[in-house]
Amino acid sequence: MRSTPRRLLASAALAVLTLPAAACTSDRPPPSASAAPAGSGGPRDDRGTGAQSKFFVRADYDAQMAMRRARPSGSPARPWEQSIAPRLVDTTRYKKAPPYHVCFSNAAVDNPWRQVGWKTMQAEAALHEEIGRLTALDAEGKDDKQISDIAELQDKGCDVLIVSPNTTATLTPAVSAACAKVPVIVFDRGVRTDCPVTFIKPIGGYAFGAEAAEFLIGKVPPGGKILALRILPGVDVLETRWSAAKVAFDKSDLDVVGVEFTDGDAARTKSIVSDYIQRHGRIDGVWMDAGATAVAAVEAFEDAGLPVPPINGEDQQDFLKKWNDAKLTAIAPTYPTYQWRTPVIAALKILKGEPVPKAWNLPQPTITQENLATYLKPGMPPLHYALCGCEDLPGYPEKWGGTS
Amino acid sequence: MRRALPILVVLAGLLAVIAVAQPNFLAPAALLAFVKRAAPLVILAAGQYFVIVSGEYDLSVGSLVTAEVVVAARLLDGSAEATWPVLALLVVLGLLVGLVNGVVTTLLRVPSFISTLGMLLILSGAIFLWTGGAPRGALPPQFRELGRGSLGPVPWSVLVLVAVAAGAICAMRAGFGHTLIAAGDNDRAAALSGVHVARVRTVAFMVSGLSAAVAAILLGGFAGVSAQVGQGLEFQAITAVVLGGVALGGGRGSVVAAMAGAFTLEALFTLLNLYGVSGALEPAVQGVIIIAAVALGGMSLPRGRAAAAS
Numbered sequence: 114m115r116s117t118p119r120r121l122l123a124s125a126a127l128a129v130l131t132l133p134a135a136a137c138t139s140d141r142p143p144p145s146a147s148a149a150p151a152g153s154g155g156p157r158d159d160r161g162t163g164a165q166s167k168f169f170v171r172a173d174y175d176a177q178m179a180m181r182r183a184r185p186s187g188s189p190a191r192p193w194e195q196s197i198a199p200r201l202v203d204t205t206r207y208k209k210a211p212p213y214h215v216c217f218s219n220a221a222v223d224n225p226w227r228q229v230g231w232k233t234m235q236a237e238a239a240l241h242e243e244i245g246r247l248t249a250l251d252a253e254g255k256d257d258k259q260i261s262d263i264a265e266l267q268d269k270g271c272d273v274l275i276v277s278p279n280t281t282a283t284l285t286p287a288v289s290a291a292c293a294k295v296p297v298i299v300f301d302r303g304v305r306t307d308c309p310v311t312f313i314k315p316i317g318g319y320a321f322g323a324e325a326a327e328f329l330i331g332k333v334p335p336g337g338k339i340l341a342l343r344i345l346p347g348v349d350v351l352e353t354r355w356s357a358a359k360v361a362f363d364k365s366d367l368d369v370v371g372v373e374f375t376d377g378d379a380a381r382t383k384s385i386v387s388d389y390i391q392r393h394g395r396i397d398g399v400w401m402d403a404g405a406t407a408v409a410a411v412e413a414f415e416d417a418g419l420p421v422p423p424i425n426g427e428d429q430q431d432f433l434k435k436w437n438d439a440k441l442t443a444i445a446p447t448y449p450t451y452q453w454r455t456p457v458i459a460a461l462k463i464l465k466g467e468p469v470p471k472a473w474n475l476p477q478p479t480i481t482q483e484n485l486a487t488y489l490k491p492g493m494p495p496l497h498y499a500l501c502g503c504e505d506l507p508g509y510p511e512k513w514g515g516t517s
Numbered sequence: 518m519r520r521a522l523p524i525l526v527v528l529a530g531l532l533a534v535i536a537v538a539q540p541n542f543l544a545p546a547a548l549l550a551f552v553k554r555a556a557p558l559v560i561l562a563a564g565q566y567f568v569i570v571s572g573e574y575d576l577s578v579g580s581l582v583t584a585e586v587v588v589a590a591r592l593l594d595g596s597a598e599a600t601w602p603v604l605a606l607l608v609v610l611g612l613l614v615g616l617v618n619g620v621v622t623t624l625l626r627v628p629s630f631i632s633t634l635g636m637l638l639i640l641s642g643a644i645f646l647w648t649g650g651a652p653r654g655a656l657p658p659q660f661r662e663l664g665r666g667s668l669g670p671v672p673w674s675v676l677v678l679v680a681v682a683a684g685a686i687c688a689m690r691a692g693f694g695h696t697l698i699a700a701g702d703n704d705r706a707a708a709l710s711g712v713h714v715a716r717v718r719t720v721a722f723m724v725s726g727l728s729a730a731v732a733a734i735l736l737g738g739f740a741g742v743s744a745q746v747g748q749g750l751e752f753q754a755i756t757a758v759v760l761g762g763v764a765l766g767g768g769r770g771s772v773v774a775a776m777a778g779a780f781t782l783e784a785l786f787t788l789l790n791l792y793g794v795s796g797a798l799e800p801a802v803q804g805v806i807i808i809a810a811v812a813l814g815g816m817s818l819p820r821g822r823a824a825a826a827s
Contacts, residue, residue: 225651378748379740384554388790391547392539409740416665431655495595495655495742514653 161369162341162359168352174360177319185476192476193451193502194458197316199470204310207296208466209272212245215460216271216295218262220279220302221254225405225429225496229503230453232513236506237454241461256283263287267294272464275456276309277301281349296463298456302350311469313455315448315477318353322402324446324479325425326361329398332423332442335366337397340389342410344377344403354402367398379409386413399424404445405496407432411441428480431495433488445480445488451502492516521774524761528777531784538791549675555783556678557582557732557739561750562757562779563685563772564728567721569758572701572767573622573629575722577636578729578754581614582747584640585733587652590742595655603660607730614640615726619719629722637751644744652742664738674735681731685772688724697721701767749800756803757782759810782806 180197187195215238222231238247248269252259259279264287266274274291275298278284285305291297292308300313329339339362343355355372362369371389375382389396390413399410404427411432414421423442426432428449436443452475462469478500480488488499493515503509510517536542542551561578568575585607592603614636621632663673688694699707700714708714729747736746761778763770786799 223645228651376745378745379743380736380746383740385790387550387554388787391541391550392791412665412740494653496651496653 160362160365160367161372162362163372165359166352166356168349169356173317173353174319174357177317177357178323180316180474181320181323181477185474191502192449192478193454195476196470197474197476199474200472201468202310202471203468204296204463205466207273207310207463209464211243211464213243213272213460213464214246214248214270215244215273215275215457216266216269217247217249217275217456218259218266218277219249219251220259220277222251223254226448226450226498229498229501229513230450233450233501233503233506234453234457236503236508236512237457239507241457243461243464244457252279254279256280259284260287263291267291271295273298273460275300275460276304278304281305298459298463300452300456307471310463311459311471311473313452313459313473313475315452315475317477318350318448319357320477321446321448322354322357323361325400325444326358326365328425328444329400329423330361330365330367333367333398337367337422338370338393338395339367339398339400340386340396341369341372341400342375342382342385342402342406343372344405345374351402358400358402362400370396375406377403377405379406382406382409383413383416386410387417390414390417390419395419395422397422401425401427403427404429404432408435411435411439415439428488428499429495430490430493430497430499433480433485433499434495437485437489443482447478447480447498447500449475449477449500449502450498451475451500454502490515520762520771521777524774524777524781528781528784531781531788535784535788535791538788546670549670549672551783551787552678552780553672553674554739555780556672556674557735558750558753558757558783559678559776559779560681560728560735561732561754562761562775563681564725564732565751565754565758566685566761566763566770566772566775567688567697567724568629568718569755569763569765569775570701570767570770570772571697571718571721572704573718573721574633574755574765575615575618575629575725576633576751576755577614577618577640578725578732579747579750579752580637580640580644581611581726581729582733582736582750583744584644584747585610585730586656586737586742586746587644587648587744589660589733589737590652590654590656591647593654593657593660595657597657597659600657600659604734607734608727611726611728611730611733612723613726614729615723616719618726619722622722623715623718648744652744654742656737656741660734661738661741664735664740666738674739677731677735681728682773682776685776689772693717693720698768701769703768752800752803752807753782754779756807759807762810765811 183197185195185197186199219231222228238244250262250266252262256279263276274295276288277300281302281304288297288299288304289306289308297309298311298313299309303312344351370393373385375385399422401407407424407426408431410424411421421439421441425444425446428445428447432445455473455475459469459473490499493510493513497513497515503513541547565575565578589603589607593599618633618636621627622629663677666673668676696712696717699712700717704714757779758775759765760781761770761774763775785802789798
């Protein structure tokens with residue numbers, strides 16, 4: 114008997130605690146435009162996209178926009194060897210006789226993108242008999258482990274050190290220290306020093322985000338409601354994708370009704386999209402900063418019995434298959450995994466004294482309706498990335514989890 | 518039912534607030550969608566209730582859910598033929614993990630906080646080792662039907678939830694429920710009066726493992742393979758149970774209230790989302806709820822005793 118009032122008290126206190134907490138947040142400026150029920154009628158000059166990311170750097174953005182239109186040099190059949198506007202640097206002082214000991218400090222192999230990439234890099238290294246040894250250490254996504262990995266590798270007699278940094282700022286001193294002892298190649302994420310011989314990356318996040326946003330602007334009628342789905346805030350490579358999309362949406366006639374974080378979780382993505390469909394009646398376009406949960410977003414429309422609006426994904430097989438099977442209006446900008454081949458190629462060039470680009474900007478293709486068929490690879494696992502550039506490597510497709 | 522009243526009042530209040538912000542929320546279709554989404558958490562909370570009311574914790578359910586989904590995807594690899602055997606295997610796997618948790622806790626006398634935390638780490642480590650962070654394989658549409666499809670207007674997951682809830686309520690009304698509560702209230706007294714405490718608690722862990730298996734089948738069906746599917750679910754389930762007024766340490770609380778607690782938590786998340794509060798705040802909200810609910814429960818206890826003494 115006594116326990117009932119006590120529980121009532123606890124529950125009531127809880128309600129008092131949480132409800133105002135929820136209510137007061139409606140005063141926030143609407144980056145997540147879920148405040149729309151309250152203020153959808155008001156004028157908005159930012160199209161509902163919120164404040165610009167503090168990671169946005171205008172010069173980098175402009176450079177990437179220019180690179181999207183540039184023609185890379187080299188053979189289009191081997192995009193991992195191409196480069197955009199290369200400025201070659203001399204490497205004769207690193208020239209050596211084989212066999213070479215190539216070392217690699219890897220940030221992590223904890224997601225499908227990195228897994229496909231790592232397999233591709235190993236296969237590339239196996240192609241070259243000049244490479245006597247490939248020593249790789251996996252930092253498991255930890256800065257401190259990668260710092261000690263880089264130090265450890267310097268004592269192993271490496272002829273060249275490849276680094277895929279876990280984070281930009283924290284790894285910079287470790288990379289700088291390594292530069293003094295061995296030629297360093299950095300790829301994927303950068304570091305804040307120009308001591309590496311070459312820095313390899315695709316065009317970048319701005320190009321990815323802009324590509325998807327421009328597609329939606331072209332396909333969705335003016336005034337259409339756009340839902341933007343992001344994985345999580347505060348990661349530079351993802352912030353650039355969104356910030357470029359924001360620039361594009363702000364110039365458009367579209368209405369960005371929500372910018373939500375999915376944590377990269379399919380169930381959460383599906384729930385968020387279902388909520389928005391329910392709340393707004395319809396959603397006319399979906400922008401995503403990464404493709405891993407694109408299929409879940411598509412399913413939310415299917416399960417609601419609605420046509421799937423224009424959407425972007427990435428080059429993962431599950432999305433490409435869905436796109437093809439359900440005849441979606443879609444696009445897939447990419448952050449190609451073939452960039453994992455390039456550091457090995459660069460390492461060999463450096464050790465042979467051949468010039469390499471200081472900033473090795475790789476082309477960053479986009480999958481469209483026209484070229485979708487060439488990237489669909491039946492038999493490859495759902496999370497395989499189509500732009501692995503690995504089809505000509507020994508062991509394909511089995512090594513990448515596929516069947517021929 | 519009376520013991521579930523306070524949390525039902527809170528739940529009704531939250532639903533009303535959601536309905537004000539979003540008038541079509543109370544339409545049957547939207548409400549069913551809400552129940553469908555809440556179903557896995559409600560089922561997990563029901564399972565967790567059995568363990569908590571017997572005086573223990575089960576921290577392993579989240580990574581067990583992930584393990585089940587990843588295993589199912591790998592075994593099925595998109596083909597439908599093995600759907601039923603794999604479903605059965607998942608249930609067995611859930612029961613087995615519960616059995617291990619129970620035996621380690623009761624026979625080896627490892628506190629459940631440690632034994633199930635260990636199981637959490639073992640399972641998540643094993644998943645990572647096996648998948649390398651990227652699950653392979655796929656779940657065929659037949660497997661996903663339970664989490665994604667519906668029978669007429671009623672989603673399968675809602676029907677599964679109803680069956681689970683009925684089973685849980687029956688179990689608690691039967692002799693098993695009484696011995697479970699007795700074991701949680703005072704295990705020595707229960708043992709002296711003839712309750713086989715170790716066996717009862719082990720069964721509670723197995724029920725929790727089973728609930729994780731069912732939740733995994735629904736979650737995997739809802740959104741497909743993901744290595745993050747179970748992340749944080751153990752704490753959501755415990756929060757839900759505590760929110761339902763079930764005493765940590767065991768011996769008090771009803772399973773209906775625990776399930777209502779899960780609905781309340783889900784409603785709270787829906788409301789936060791509706792007001793544009795970032796999903797990153799959800800763990801913080803859960804933390805506040807756990808601490809506040811337990812603190813309030815503990816605070817009023819001495820006062821009650823004092824009143825009784827005077």
